[in-house]
Each structure stands twice: as C-alpha cells, then as structure tokens.
Amino acid sequence: MSDNDRITKRGFQTGATIPYVVPDSLDDLKGPASGVVSLPPELRPPPVNRYDLDVLGERISFYAHVISEARRAEELTRHLNRGLLLQVWPYLVLPRYCFPKWHARFPELAKVGRPDPPRRPGPSQWLAESGMAQAGRGHTSYYPGRHRDGPQAAR
Numbered sequence: 001m002s003d004n005d006r007i008t009k010r011g012f013q014t015g016a017t018i019p020y021v022v023p024d025s026l027d028d029l030k031g032p033a034s035g036v037v038s039l040p041p042e043l044r045p046p047p048v049n050r051y052d053l054d055v056l057g058e059r060i061s062f063y064a065h066v067i068s069e070a071r072r073a074e075e076l077t078r079h080l081n082r083g084l085l086l087q088v089w090p091y092l093v094l095p096r097y098c099f100p101k102w103h104a105r106f107p108e109l110a111k112v113g114r115p116d117p118p119r120r121p122g123p124s125q126w127l128a129e130s131g132m133a134q135a136g137r138g139h140t141s142y143y144p145g146r147h148r149d150g151p152q153a154a155r
Contacts, residue, residue, distance in 0.1 A: 020098045022105045023073050029082040037062065039079070043069050059084060064092045067102075086112060 023029060031037075032053060039049040044065060051062035066079045089112050103110040 018095070018097065019071065020068070020095070020101050021070055021073050021076060022101050023076045023080075026082045026085065026106055026108075028073075028077045029080040029085060030077060031079045031081045031084075033081045033084055037079070039066070043075065043079075053084070056088075060088050060091050063088050064094055067092070068095055068098055 034053050036050055036052050039051075039062075041049070043049075051058045053059045053062065063080065063085060066076065070076050070079075086109075089109055
C-alpha cells in the first residue's frame with residue numbers, strides 16, 4: 001500500500017458510506033408504544049440500553065439511536081412504532097445522510113415539521129399588558145406617570 005492509497009480523497013465523507021436501513025413501509029413498524037424497553041447489545045451495549053418510552057426525552061433518544069444504529073430492517077420493525085415515530089420525528093437528531101433515505105422512502109415524514117416553540121412576551125408586551133405603557137407618549141417608562149413629555153418634563 002503506497003502513501004497515496006492511504007490519503008483520503010478531498011470531499012470524501014465517511015458518513016455517506018454508512019448503510020442506513022429504511023423499512024419497506026411505516027405500517028411495518030409494530031414496536032412497543034409504552035413502557036421500559038431494552039435494546040440488544042448489538043444496537044446498544046449495557047448498562048445504557050434501557051429506555052422508558054413514556055418519557056419524551058428518552059423516547060426521542062431511543063428512536064434516534066435505533067434509526068442511526070440499525071443495520072437490518074427487522075431491527076427497525078421490532079423496536080419502532082409508527083405512531084411514536086411520527087410523533088418524535090421532528091425532534092430527532094440523526095446523522096446527515098440518514099434523513100434523505102427516510103424522506104425519499106416516506107415523503108410524509110419530510111412534511112412533518114417541527115412545531116413552533118411558544119413565544120415569550122417581550123418587555124413592550126409586558127408593559128402593555130400591565131397598563132404601564134401609555135400610547136402616544138413618545139417614551140415608555142417602567143414608572144407610571146414619568147414620561148419625557150409628561151408632567152415632570154415641564155419642570
């Protein structure tokens with residue numbers, strides 16, 4: 001083996017060579033929908049191979065791990081559940097080359113978007129809701145009655 005054979009070609013990405021598997025149909029996914037599950041050692045070695053599917057964070061971690069580590073479609077159909085997959089799909093953090101394979105086979109997964117997080121009100125909304133902000137005054141203060149063009153500005 002020469003030195004030139006050992007050099008990785010420019011633009012080569014090892015992730016593109018990993019054989020991610022995809023089931024034939026989402027309806028084939030008949031895995032557990034709740035409870036504590038354990039993955040076999042070939043997917044995840046003990047002691048960190050137990051997941052509680054009733055806990056959202058553990059469910060997301062379980063699904064991400066099974067999808068990225070499974071090497072046979074039977075592993076996916078045994079461990080994944082169609083309903084739960086559709087529920088957690090927007091939150092999964094998967095390898096870059098894994099998503100296109102799933103989206104190509106199941107376009108409905110590509111349409112499942114991440115829900116918008118609830119928006120926290122900003123200071124102007126807090127002031128408006130509390131009655132401290134007065135419209136048309138030019139300046140808003142946290143202290144009622146103290147505005148640049150209010151009574152104290154005339155002094």
